[in-house]
Amino acid sequence: MVGVRKLYLPKADTEEEAEDAFHKMCQALVIELGQKFEKVGQAQLGDDWLEELVAQGGDPQEISNWTSPFDPSFVFSQPLKYHDSLLWRVLPNNAEFYNNYKSCRWARNRWEHRQISPSLEQLKKDMKYFYFVAQEAKLSIEGALPQLLQRINNILSGSFNPETSAEEPVTVSAEETSEEVQVAVEKDDAEKAERTRERTAAKSESRPRVGGRWIGPKPTRALKFKRQLNDLTDVETKESVKHLWGDEAALQIARLKMIDPMGDIFVDDSDGALFGYKHGQERLLGYLGAEPERDLSEVQGFSLPYSYSLTENGIVCESTGENLSKVLGENARTLTAVLKKAVNPLDELKITTHGDLYSLTEQGPVKIARVSSTEWFPNHLADSK
Known part of the structure; x- marks a missing residue:
């Protein structure tokens, strides 16, 4: 056995501090859920429970990738995809929990791939999904999250002084973790570090994509x-x-x-x-003038404040509850068919000011199509009128 699980308490309202705090909060939730899944899996299927459970889905990619019960992809995706999964025996099986669990998955993808601007305010907004899941699933992290929230509030209110405030680590669970858990934690941390390196390397471009961070001196x-x-x-x-x-x-x-x-x-x-x-x-x-040509697969523009899902009934705006098929009728058929072939229903769909429709996958944003205002929900996109 090695170590105990702790949350990271930020010391300032910076992107790096907020990102580290979110990463460790998400990681702690994943590890604790993985431990619950491991117990029920072993009880029902024996020592090879994970291999047998994943094989039941018949998806070659899942069989290849889901090799650890502490993999965030497995923890957040398997129960959401398979409604009859034995993992639901240790989770509240109701619509409210399902929606908050899905929101945790979406939030992780946004943070890990910088589809939001990391900040303590954003962390505070997303914490509510993790707290709900922890509370309803009776996880130890529920008792630790209020301390993280208190630190966030103290920093935002200006009452936190890192030089005079005693630094006490917030332990999620006093129970020591296994070596398998430690390996999963190290892998998760290494992947986060690699994404940071990739973002740093991208700054060497002469121009980012539209919507990206400006590179170089400010024009006059x-x-x-x-x-x-x-x-x-x-x-x-x-x-x-x-x-x-x-x-x-x-x-x-x-x-x-x-x-x-x-x-x-x-x-x-x-x-x-x-x-x-x-x-x-x-x-x-x-x-101001014509945009230079760029890779057509690159997402251009600023993400708009809407979230969409691909459901059995078509494309649904999570923000308003509207269904594209009901709004546009037959005119939504072609785009819906394209999305059904290209999108994982578990992934969040987003759209930009350029009309670039993309899915936010575990590997990052993937552009699906560029659509016009007449092909999408009314008043969500700019038009030329």
Whole structure:
């Protein structure tokens, strides 16, 4: 036996601190659920329970990948995919628990692949799903999460001082963990570190994707976005520059409204790249003029605040409860058919200001298609009118 499981208490409201705290919270939940699954699996199927359980699904990829009961993919996906799984014997089998459990899976994918801006406020929002699951499944982590929440609140209120506050580790369980658990923890930590290295390497690009973090010095030519007048003007000359978009001017103005950047916008005249602030972060907002060609599989634009699911009844907006088939009728048939072939129903579907529809998988975002406002839920996308 080695070590005990602990949560990480952040010391500041930074992306790195929030990310580390979320990672360890999620990891602790996965390990404890894996231990519950292991007990019921061994009791029902014997020592080779995991291999036998996974084989029942008949999915070659799952048989190849799900080799540990402490793998986040196995813990979050197997019960959600297989409603008759024996793992539900140690979980509350009701719709509310299922939805919160799925939200934990979605939250992990968002954090691990930076589809959100890591912050303590975001961590606080996502904690509620983990607390619900821990409470309903009677996990030890339930008793530790309030201490993490208290630390978050103290930092956000300005009452936490890392120099004067005693640092006491928050133990999830005093029970020592097995070597198999320790191996799973090390693997999970190593994968997180590799994703961080990949993001750092990507910063060497001359330009990120639209919506990505700005790379390089801030441009000096300022533009004023006049939302009420549907115009973009040069701060110095006061002249409109939206004509540089040509026939797409109305669409590009509508996209800027959806992005809602803070303060002035700055343009790099060498290629028309637009610099702006979104949630206090430097971002590439788009281009004044034609966008340069990029990999068609790359997701472009800012993710919109909607979540969608692929269900037996079609595409459903989780945020509003609307069904695309009921909204568009027969016009939704083709897109729905495409998604049924390309999407894992467990994955969250998202869409960007560019109309890039993508699924947020365990491996990261995967672009499915680019859709127009007429092909999607009304008022979710900008149009050219």
